[in-house]
Amino acid sequence: MTQLPNSLEARDIAFQLHSYTDARKHEEMGPMVIEKGEGIYVEDSSGKRYIEGLAGLWSVAVGFGEKRLVEAAARQMEKLPYYHTFAHKTHGPSVELAEKLVTMAPVPMSKAYFTNSGSEANDTAIKLIWYRSNAMGKPEKKKIISRVRGYHGVTIASASLTGLPNNHRSFDLPMSNILHTMSPHYRTMRLEGESEADFARRCADELEKLILAEGPETIAAFFGEPVMGAGGVIVPPEGYWDLVQPILKKYDILFVADEVICGFGRTGNMFGTETYGLQPDIMTLSKALSSSYLPMSALLVNEKVYGAVADESHKIGTFGHGYTAAGHPVAAAVALENLKIIEERDLVGHVRDISPTFLKRLHALGEHDLVIESRGIGFIGAIELAHSDLAKTPGALGAKANAAFTERGLISRALGDTMAFCPPLIMTEAQVNEMFDIAEAGLAAVAKAL
Template identity: 80%
Template sequence: MTHLPNSIEARDIAYQLHAYTDARKHEDIGPMVIEKGDGIYVEDNSGKRYIEAMAGLWSVALGFGEKRLVEAATRQMEKLPFYHTFTHKTHGPSVELAEMLVNMAPVPMSKVYFTNSGSEANDTAIKLIWYRSNALGQPERKKIISRVRGYHGVTVASASLTGLPNNHRSFDLPIANILHTTSPHYRTMKKDGEDEAAFARRCAQDLEDLILAEGPETIAAFFGEPVMGAGGVVIPPDGYWEAVQPILKKYDILFVADEVICGFGRTGEMFGTKTYNLQPDMMTLSKQLSSSYLPISALMVNEKVYGPVADESHKIGVWGHGYTASGHPVAAAVALENLKIMEERDILSHIKSVSPKFLSRLNAFNDHPLVVETRGIGLIGAIELAHDELSKTPGALGAKANAEFHANGLISRNMIDALAFCPPLIISEKQIDEMFDIAEASLDNIAKAL
């Protein structure tokens, strides 16, 4: 038997490969070991307490330590710890959750397919889109458009949709038939003299120009997050979605709303689709669906998508797709309880009551000497940093600020030089002040040092 190093940090370095990490650097500095959590706080193995300003990964809606979710998992584990949804089989939790989601949907939806992550949900959406095109006798209609700075996951197809360079470098991505159009980030993408309304119209025109250049008959679908998350919390300018959606309808292009981050209250409505009056044909959901207590995600499709897929599966004799844990009964039971708690505690009203404080404190950073822009809606936001010296190396200032946050008891995430804030939805006004007080003091420390 291989001898294990003594500390958990040393064993981690010895045996584990980490996501979104410089592997060689990790060998030198090792991990932060989080041992427990309570509400909006987590604690490391030295006893240091942090505000988790990212809700883990944009996802722990009800905070850490919600006992009802633990109890829901325990009850289901004792009753039926696993079963699948292959070959005409089902179980109660997956049926109940599918029914709940269809009834909650902000636009008419027909069916739900369960997966285990946002990446898998978007991957499955791509496969369904291609399958549907073949079913309709349109084999040439396979191209899919997403956006620069969009984030849709890390599996081969979903990472191709993602419009961030480091998700493509050395992976030989994107794959064929995935196209990217203009990011709706006004400050970095605008032209001289272009106001936000004109910029929104140009984004839509760029999309239509791409469709026409490729051939409308070859374009199957468009993927978009209502608010871009991991691409830097990009809030679309007024008029953007109003200009984009008619173009999709004009050329009969399916619209997939990626609600993995926005869904279940993050933007101040239950779905970002409602916040921006979107009319998607498909929606992908994950993260806050179960408060990330267990892995689960979902793809919802309308009848326009489901009908041809069902017909083709009947023609072939099977819809040849499935994951072992699709609709896992324990994960589905936790998601059901999570959504029930959100309704019982009227989480949406709470978000709407504390969001003004969140956005006021966030936007006050526009006066800080290191800040070039703040962006936010609901309970999600970002502070973009810049400095003449450190900005010569993109990401250097963001990493420095993130490290200072950590040292002062605040966990954020720097996306190049933007610091994200996406706390658990249960955060109070007092805790919002506590969170931004730490951020302000940290940025002041850096400004003085520079």
């Protein structure tokens, strides 16, 4: 009989395929096993404690080990551990959460629809958009525009929206009818002598040229994160959204605001939509919605979208879409309690109070010799690294910085050569300084080694 591996690390290597990981390299180096978490900290299997500088995956808003969320899950598990929302069925937590989200939306929304992840929410948004075009007798209006370096998920459809090469390579993506316009990253995309205002105008002009070249009658929707997350924390140039939105309205193109990272306080307002004065027709939500304690995501759609979808479902006799676990009662109960915590503790106000320190320390890193740009807003930011010795190996410097941060007790995330910071919203000013002290020490160590 074959002897099975004993340690958790060995069993992981033997049996698990990991996301965003070099599978062969993983076989050699093995995993970091995280055993527990409390507040802004997590602890690995050796007992070493780390600041979780990315809030898990941009998502644990209220921190780790929040007992109120554990208790909310336990209460609901005892009462109704599972039910669905198919075929005229419902349950209390999904009704309450739908009402909460529609009423707290920063722009008028008609209905909430539940899914299980940001990827599923954006994938479903695409289906709703196509369904609506057919309902309106416009079968040619199916093309969707997103942006280079945008991130919208990893299903076949949502990964096609995502504008990052590694999400397309060897997956035969993007699929047809998905178009990409330029990234609004001023430093890398500006022309010589071009002001930020002129750059924003050029971004808008390129979008309009793409629409006209393809035919406005064929463009159904535009997807955009208020602030780009996984593409490198790209904060839009001043005036960008004020120029883009009128173009969408001019050509009757739906606007989908991907709030998966920005939503629920991250940018200093409850939604990034508020921060930038957006008027989306659809909002996609996830991550901080439940602080990722349980899988939960949602779409909010306005009446312009819902009305046509409802009419088409009546014509067909059903809305033929849904997920077994969508609107799961336990996940919905946790999300409701999570939103209560965010509101009761005024975590959005807390972000506004602490953000100046966060951004001051972030931009101070921008003075380091290895850093070519620092950028951020609210409680999300990044530093982009460069060094002549590693210029021909993209991502190598980010990997070195990531290792140096981890060794010193800070978990960040290397997005190529960009180091991202997106801590739990509960982080205190002292903890902000602790996090950036570690980052400074890590950069110093990398610079010395080079």
